[in-house]
Amino acid sequence: MKFTLSWLRTHLDTEASVEEIAETLTDLGLEVEGVENPAAALAEFTLGKVLKAEKHPDADKLRVCQVLTDRGEVQIICGAPNAREGITAVIAHPGVYVPGIDTTIGVGKIRGIESHGMMCSEREMELSEEHDGIIELPSGEVGERFVDWLAKNDPAKVDPVIEIAITPNRPDALGVRGIARDLAARGLGRMKPLPLEPVPASFPCPVSVTIDEDTRGQAPVFFGRLIRGVRNGPSPQWMQDRLRAIGLRPISFLVDVTNYMTYDLNRPLHVFDADTITGSALRLYRAKGGETLVGLDEKTYTFEPGMTVIADAQGPESIAGVMGGLRTGCTAETVNVFVEAAYFDPVRTAYTGRALKINSDARYRFERGIDPAFTPEGLEHAVRMIVDHAGGEASEVVRAGEIPDWRRGYRLDTARVESLVGMSIPAETQRASLEALGFTLEGDMAYAPSWRPDILGAADLVEEVARIASLTKLEPKPMPRMGAGVARPILTLSQKRQQAARRTAAALGLNECVSYSFIDGRAAELLGGTEAARLENPISSEMSHMRPSLLPGLLQAAARNQARGFAALGLFEIGAAFSGGEPGEQETEVAGLRVGRTGPKDLHGASRPVDLFDAKADAEAILAAIGAPARLQIRRGGEGWWHPGRHGLLCLGPKVVLGVFGELHPKVLDALDVKGPAMALVLWPDRVPEPRKAGSARGALDAVDLQAVERDFAFVLDQDVEAAAVMNAAQGADKTLIEEVRVFDLFAGGSLGDGKKSLAITVRLQPRGATLTDKEIEAVSAKIVEKVTKATGGSLRG
Secondary structure, three states: OEEEHHHHHOOEEOOOOHHHHHHHHHHOOOOEEEEEOHHHHOOOOEEEEEEEEEEEOOEEEEEEEEEEEOOEEEEEEEOOOOOOOOOEEEEEOOOOEEHHHOEEOOOEEEOOEEEOOEEOOOHHHOOOOOOOOOOOEOOOOOOOEHHHHHHHHOHHHHOOEEEEOOOOOOHHHHOHHHHHHHHHHHOOOEEOOOOOOOOOOOEOOOOEEEEOHHHOOOOOEEEEEEEEOOOOOOOOHHHHHHHHHOOOOOOOHHHHHHHHHHHHHOOOOEEEEHHHOOOOEEEEEEOOOOOEEEEOOOOEEEOOOOOEEEEEOOEEEEEOOOEEEOOOOOOOOOOEEEEEEEEOOHHHHHHHHHHHOOOOHHHHHHOOOOOOOOHHHHHHHHHHHHHHHHOOEEEOOEEEEOOOOOOOEEEOOOOHHHHHOOOOOOHHHHHHHHHHOOOEEEOOEEEOOOOOOOOOOHHHHHHHHHHHHOHHHOOOOOOOOOOOOOOOOOOOHHHHHHHHHHHHHHHOOOEEOOOOOEEOHHHHHHOOOOHHHEOOOOOOHHHOEEOOOOHHHHHHHHHHHHHOOOOOEEEEEEEEEEOOOOOOOEEEEEEEEEEOEEOOOOOOOOOEEOOHHHHHHHHHHHHHHOOOOOOOEEEOOOOOOEEEEEEEEEEEOOOEEEEEEEEEOHHHHHHOOOOOOEEEEEEOHHHOOOOOOOOOOOOOOOOOOOOOEEEEEEEEEEOOOOHHHHHHHHHOOOOOOEEEEEEEEEEEOHHHOOOEEEEEEEEEEOOOOOOOOHHHHHHHHHHHHHHHHHHHOOEEOO
16 A cells, blocks of 8 residues: 555644654554655755856767856756756756666766766656756756755655555555544544535436345445536646556546545545446346456456346446446546446455456455445545536436445453553543544443444454554563462473474484475375365465375475485474364374485495484384383384385384384385485374373382393294294293393395295393303293294294
8 A cells, every 4th residue: 555645644634754654654553665755865966057058069969068056166068958058957966876877976078078967857866757858947046955946846756655564454544544544543643624525416317226136245335426527638736646656657537536536535436438338227236157348457357157247238347346347438538427436245356356367456445345334425525526627517326225234332341451462551541542543432332433344352442452552662571470489390291292302303313394284185195195184275286185194295395405406314393194174183293204325425434325224213212202112013014105015113002003114105205206215204192101100209229230141043934924023922931031132133045045034133131139040041042942933933043
């Protein structure tokens, strides 16, 4: 939203500077995005009088001018055809920056003669596109600043332009008067009255208007007046200056007046050429679909079913709330006009504009919600302006429908400001602030004005009061202490586990990622996504499903890094994964990914390709950090996106799966453009059993000072026998004496023959009462061999 300082002052009586106004607007929540102040760029230009102008001896089109300036008499070479003796010109001395040519003036020689400055044209000073000659001023004193002369004689050229960002909840600030209202409520000036002088009706309106019954929800009310005998020509200069300042091109008065009303009073209007309306009636109805209209932008639009259409006897002639039609648009020959002011439903207007891909000022305002009660007054202001500047006589007002009920009231509790915002504001000040914003106060009730559709509850009243008082006055205060002593811990067990998992993963050399919870349908399908997690209204086609796992985000991050030359990666993420779209159909995951090689490449022998045991080690370290039991079962049976022979499930019993680790399936990597192999892990920390509540005293120290004994065993087994079966059988030989069983070697082929392998384990025996004798060690060893042989069908390797 753009406006000029002088435009603002037509509604606000204030002497505040543009800097004060910009600072106050931002403080009020209307953030100033920029201020264009022409006076700042022109501050160093001064006036000078040409005393003598002679032809340059070596150039027919150049003149050597002697110019009287604030620095005395100087010589300036000028090529403008109107450079002559006696004129008052605008001078740029050496060292002055000229914006129109992006040059800082210096002392130079032109065809051998020195020039000490420049006499400027309007285009060189970015005042207009005029460049036929230098500026000739009808008045002015030598040495006077050019900006001071403009301020007195042509103030529009140095009128600052302010641009503010409008949030969707503040449609009232889409008009200059609404902005002035906020500033007046803050105390930066006094709001000027907006007198309404309706034009007396001279004849009945020959154009009638009807709204279909099923369309009244989309177009509740429509007002119109016909004006005969207008003269459509250029707009008044002040209107053209204001429209140009905010980036709009003046076209003709009948067009410009609608643009001016849109920005001035936030009242979108449409002016029809009445002589082009077929028949004597306008009808508002819901499109059946397939109707077409050529808009004012000369593009053809096809209506979808349900869109609001304004039509005459010939067919559609306007897209309600969005854009008028070319057939009934005003031209230089227009003499009779029908002026429309209506209110259209914000949601339906937004759907229509989005479907037809039209971004107009009218749509921008209607879809945010304009003032419905101002509709008839807006029409009268427009008719008065047209008659005053273009002549003509106006008809009676024609009306269809009713103004929608906008009145909303909420209880004003002046004590809530301190509890909600933390500011102490007297009740009288609160009530005065609301009244200055247009609220009506009746007892303890505050009724929102018709131009504030965003006020939807008592908390919004508090927000308005605090906004006007200025949140910059909010002073930080410490929260009251709840009792003495050290505060009790407030992190939940799940939060503590996530924190421990995050620190451990980072310590393992993995870099944390934070990816979107939305992924594309193809990636979701690859990793177990279902239609239950598909979004009804996705942000984009690449974010159509809730992620079934954190792995897609990590794999996509890996692909992007590999495309930029980073082949060795270690990534992890902690977040929610979704099995559906209902509450409870999500679970916290810890996911990790390793791709490429381990270790730095510049250390000889330190780098090797990552393998599934790296993922296994990462998974076990993270599980240990979050308090999982030390002994977990490793089983097969992972989902299809894991490599079928190179992954394992980390289980606590036959039913509870705490995680999975291993190599990802090549088809998944190919689909996501990841150069494999890739090792990953996925853990579910909330499935880890809660630790038992311990007493205040520590447990007894279990110190054993007897020497432990380790024995190695190698068994010849069938290829399909799992290592876990061997380890569990060995552990069961003597659960009190055997402290640990681990695998340390695997051999296949050679003399063993096809279908056989050799698996070697180390068994650690830890005595408790006395040192083990050779006989006892041999007895336990024999029992281990017996248990493993019976459980696996293998034999001790000779």
